[in-house]
Amino acid sequence: MILASWRSIAWLIRRADVVLEVLDARDPISTRSRRLERMVKALGRKLIIVINKSDLVPRDVAEKWKKIFEDMGYYAVYMAARDHKGTRVLRRAIREVSDTTPTIVAVTGFPKTGKSTIINALKGRHAASTSPIPGSPGYTKQAQLYRIGENLYMIDTPGIIPVEGGPLESVLRGKPPEQLEDPVKPAMMLLERALRYNPLAVKEAYGIDETDPYKILELIALKRGWRYKTTGEPLIEEAAKAVIRDYHEGKLRFYVPPEEYLAKIREKKKTSTGEWV
Ligand SMILES: Nc1nc2c(ncn2[C@@H]2O[C@H](COP(=O)(O)OP(=O)(O)OP(=O)(O)O)[C@@H](O)[C@H]2O)c(=O)[nH]1
Ligand SMILES: [Mg+2]
Numbered sequence: 001m002i003l004a005s006w007r008s009i010a011w012l013i014r015r016a017d018v019v020l021e022v023l024d025a026r027d028p029i030s031t032r033s034r035r036l037e038r039m040v041k042a043l044g045r046k047l048i049i050v051i052n053k054s055d056l057v058p059r060d061v062a063e064k065w066k067k068i069f070e071d072m073g074y075y076a077v078y079m080a081a082r083d084h085k086g087t088r089v090l091r092r093a094i095r096e097v098s099d100t101t102p103t104i105v106a107v108t109g110f111p112k113t114g115k116s117t118i119i120n121a122l123k124g125r126h127a128a129s130t131s132p133i134p135g136s137p138g139y140t141k142q143a144q145l146y147r148i149g150e151n152l153y154m155i156d157t158p159g160i161i162p163v164e165g166g167p168l169e170s171v172l173r174g175k176p177p178e179q180l181e182d183p184v185k186p187a188m189m190l191l192e193r194a195l196r197y198n199p200l201a202v203k204e205a206y207g208i209d210e211t212d213p214y215k216i217l218e219l220i221a222l223k224r225g226w227r228y229k230t231t232g233e234p235l236i237e238e239a240a241k242a243v244i245r246d247y248h249e250g251k252l253r254f255y256v257p258p259e260e261y262l263a264k265i266r267e268k269k270k271t272s273t274g275e276w277v
Helices: 007-014 034-043 059-071 087-097 117-123 167-172 186-198 201-206 213-223 237-248 258-272
Strands: 016-023 046-052 075-079 103-109 145-147 152-156
Touching: 007 034, 007 103, 016 087, 016 117, 016 213, 034 046, 046 059, 046 087, 059 075, 059 258, 103 117, 103 186, 117 145, 117 152, 145 167, 152 167, 167 186, 167 237, 186 201, 186 213, 186 237, 186 258, 201 213, 213 237
Parallel strands: 016 046, 016 103, 046 075, 103 152
Antiparallel strands: 145 152
16 A cells, blocks of 8 residues: 655645545544644645545434534534435535635545545546455555546545554554554454444454454454464464454444543543643
8 A cells, every 4th residue: 555645645735725534434533634634724725524434323423523523613524425425515515615616626534434435426436446455456546636527626545644653543544454563453452442332343243252352353263264274273363354354344333432532522621721630
């Protein structure tokens, strides 16, 4: 996968009138980039937060996240690009914030958030390549310009924001398992997180009734017959990669509730005003 540098992101933003920051509705806070948001503002471009994959969360959860970003002062929409849902709302948002014709929109966001799928959905037929499996040859290779309508152009880029952060953040931000030095640790963290937010997540995805992350990986490997030929031991690494891929593809089902974020913010405010200190 080609990861863009911040310098090339600035180059891209300069070429656009409107910038979309595509987030994953299951975990919008982990998939947002404050640095990108600051850069768009500093360069005087319009930003729209696009909460994508909203089919993977209840509707009121998507609504609440939209409101949270609006309260921060952003223009925000939610959509389910793969199901072609929310395209009209996004088109309207672009029209509303843009004051130039033709409008050039740069689609940015961490890998796998659905940037190419959004462009396809807006175009109405398949134009940009999409990549169902992280690391597959479907990756968009470089910035490409697509004509969406009479006065609307969109720039697609592969995994435009460099994936920074620890092992868990890397996978939440779409880093393909093949690129991880050790997929086991992040997979275990991901399983813990999944069970915290959806106690049935592992049972639903794998039919396994177990809460210990390492044992879950063992059982997945055994269930699928992934063993070392010599010793017969389960291939934990393969199971770990599968778990990460399953999260990227929405098969391991869980989402971060907006209430948790709101509670954190309230707590922070209290502390900073000295009420609780
Ligand atoms: N459930 C769900 N999956 C989606 C949605 N949009 C995209 N996806 C899936 O997410 C995966 C990544 O989509 P892409 O459009 O390739 O993502 P991208 O941001 O262009 O990825 P890179 O180009 O690698 O940075 C694919 O498996 C899509 O089918 C959506 O609205 N809902
Ligand atoms: Mg893409």
